[in-house]
Amino acid sequence: MDIITKNDLTLFKDPTNNIFHIVTHAQTHHFISEQRANMLYQEMENLVFALGKQLNHNASTSLSSHSYKRIWDTLNYMFLHGFQDNGYLSLQDTSIQTYFDKGLSIVKKDVEYIQDKLQHLLSSSLSINNDRYLSILLHQIPNYLIYTNSYDALFHYCWVDDDLDYPLLDGLPLFHDMYHLQGSDLLLYYINRFSIEQQFCGCFRNELPTLFHQYEVQMGVSIEYLSINIMELLVMQVLANIILYQKFSVLLEEKDIHYLKEKLQNSLELPTLIMHALQQLQHYLPTETYNYLESFKDIFLKKYQLFVFEDIQYLIYKEPQQTNNVIMINNEDSSKNFLINLQKLQSLSSNFEKIEYMKQHVVSFYDVIDILEHDIFFDDEYLLYYKSLSISELAILLKVTITNMQAFHQKWVLNNSLFDEFDETIMWQEMLVKFLKQMNSNSKLELESILNTFQLHP
């Protein structure tokens, strides 16, 4: 935690605090004379002029208002860093340039630290296929570092262009406002917390793949595109294991969930039990990580209360694999005859023959889609083909076409929001929507019930 508190820039917490405000404050409270204040204002302008020329490669003395704002931001940022340990009295004899240079050297040191930390994080990164997590390590932080090596580096220190959108335990720094920090400070703060979380998750390196597989089965969605905090997920699991078995692990069985719920419901003091379990983590974790975890104990307590009393599912466990109502679609022998089938189909002229041929020879549903993509039918001929399919075949076709409905086990309803999922610029999908809209209500109900009963396993 030392590193995090190191950069506690109380100066930045107040949004009105800037270089101009500080000089005015010093003047009104008689730390410096009016003449000295005027000199400082003049120096600021000279500095901005010099910075502006530097930004323009000494070729022009004018610039866009965006760049002008960035120059003031830079001046402000560096000044506050240089000034933070000094009193107002020091403004009497120290020039702004001095503070600026001092601030710049501090910021440069911070950036070097970030660079080292990133190297360390990359070498010990988790094998998680999560978009947000990887984007932080491979794009967002490196992007900032690339800018700080460019010609304009000076003007990039005070601003992080990327969103830093992998959520930490305390949430997402939306528009960077949450931490009241900017530029290198924000990144330093973020990367320190990020590294603690990664260190924690690293303790379960071997169990993570299993856990994420269970997550995928249980939630119906892989963690790849989810914007979730992995540490939060793991802490919930570990606490459950500690309460039940005193075991430092993240994997749970189905029976554990019922047992845990019973145990927590019957215990008189749920908070004490959770706190006790948290304290036991102290033995397994480095002090830094434990302190960090402890500062968020309320989150876990609240979640456990919701889990016990509101019956909200927060824990991931090993579900027995569902074997009934699962259709396995194999892709293997489909591609072998695909070209032959396609050529044959294209040579056929009557619709009846085409449909017959499709039914007899094209086995895989992926092949059906590929063949439909080749425009072998025209306009109303599609309707004819769809009509020839049985309800269950139609259901499989729908599931193969629209894959994202499986996430979180959503319910299938044949309404306009489902039809919007189809790409209507493609002929066969447009006709499929038309066909579905024309279906009578009985077969619609039947189709919906079939859609909701089986699962696809590609």
Place this chain on the structure above:
Amino acid sequence: MYLSKADILQHELVDVKQSFLKVHIQISDERLIQLLKFQLSICQSLYWVELDSTMLHKIISLFLETGSLYEWNYMLVLKELIQSYYIVRSTFDYHTNDDEILTTLKEEFLKTGDVSLETLPKRVKTYLRKEGGHHYKERFDII
């Protein structure tokens, strides 16, 4: 000796007045302030900022030297020229420097005098583009 901001402005205005006197034009303080305000408003409308307070003087003296400005037209022509300068300046990035733009502006101005001032920015832009000027691109993201 330290000069306050108002003093500096006063000094500059005296300099500008002297440049006008060289070509036998008497300019009043109000008119000078009018030109200054005009420069400011043009920059504001283009989302542009001029850091150099002597720039106005630089532009004015450059065109006073051409001998095409007289008692009866100088306000109008100077305003057009200031506007043209900033329109061109905000179109090109640092690969084209200020002096290059001013020289081109002067050359193009001398070709036609005060006749077709409204096409001046366009002509200068065409010339500078041929000279290899790069289009201005905003370099920083600001929310």
